[in-house]
Amino acid sequence: MALNLNQKKDVVAEVSEIAGKAHSLIAxxxxxxxxxxxxxxxxxxxxxxxxxxxxKNTLAARAVEGTDFAVxxxxxxxxxxxxxxxxxxxxxxxxxxEFAKGNDKLQPKLVVVEGQQYGPAHVEVLASxxxxxxxxxxxxxxxxxxxxxxxxxxxxxxxxxxxDAAAAPAEGETQAEPA
Numbered sequence: 001m002a003l004n005l006n007q008k009k010d011v012v013a014e015v016s017e018i019a020g021k022a023h024s025l026i027a028x029x030x031x032x033x034x035x036x037x038x039x040x041x042x043x044x045x046x047x048x049x050x051x052x053x054x055x056k057n058t059l060a061a062r063a064v065e066g067t068d069f070a071v072x073x074x075x076x077x078x079x080x081x082x083x084x085x086x087x088x089x090x091x092x093x094x095x096x097x098e099f100a101k102g103n104d105k106l107q108p109k110l111v112v113v114e115g116q117q118y119g120p121a122h123v124e125v126l127a128s129x130x131x132x133x134x135x136x137x138x139x140x141x142x143x144x145x146x147x148x149x150x151x152x153x154x155x156x157x158x159x160x161x162x163x164d165a166a167a168a169p170a171e172g173e174t175q176a177e178p179a
Contacts, residue, residue, distance in 0.1 A: 011055055015063035015082070018051045022084035024126060025069045025112040026092045030054070030081040032105030041099050049087030050095050054080075068115040075110045075117065089113060093126030 003011065019025070030038070045052040055063075057076040064070050083092040093111070100106045100123075108120040118125075 008059060012059050012063045015053060015055060015060060016065075016067070018053075018084050018086065019064050019067045019069050022051065022069075022086050023089040023113070024085040024092055025064075025072065025110075026083045026096050026108055026123060026126070027072065027076065027080045027110045028083070028096055028100075029078055029107045029109055030105070031079045033103055037099065037103055037106075041095065044098070045083065045095055048091045048095060049085065050092045051084040051086055052095075053082050053084075055082060069112045071115060071117045072110055072112045078109070080109065081106075088129070088132050090126050090129030090131070093123050093129070097123055097127040 033041075042052055044050075057078075057080060060080070060082055061073040061076050064073060083096055085092040096106070096108055100108065108123045110120065111118040111122040111126060113122075113126065
């Protein structure tokens, strides 16, 4: 379906807005993908904070002007599906990797992160990034580890000195009261 000028401007504005706040972009060839597969991918994309759009490459190139993704303008050729990670950098990588396993027609073509363009193999790297919850869990473990080690050391010292060293003075105090 051909778009008129106003519709094209709307598409460029929409994609440009998303590109302005996205963390990463993956462009993948999707020719041969069934409607059911695309519907499932779009549903999963909405759930994981990925903006998924099939748009003409000339409109996509205009939309990414002035963003970190402008480096990919020359590589936007062929029928491409654009996946922008809006919540966390690795979300689009995980989505494309997951759906490419079951569909050999879905082929990543380029990855852009922080103004750097990478090849399709970089999808694996992006997909291996931890989610926000995983990263926070790792940070919590790292922050809690020194306190845990200190508690273990204090307990070990207490056990070496007789184990009930704290209980002995308390008994001595109760014996002193009747006198």
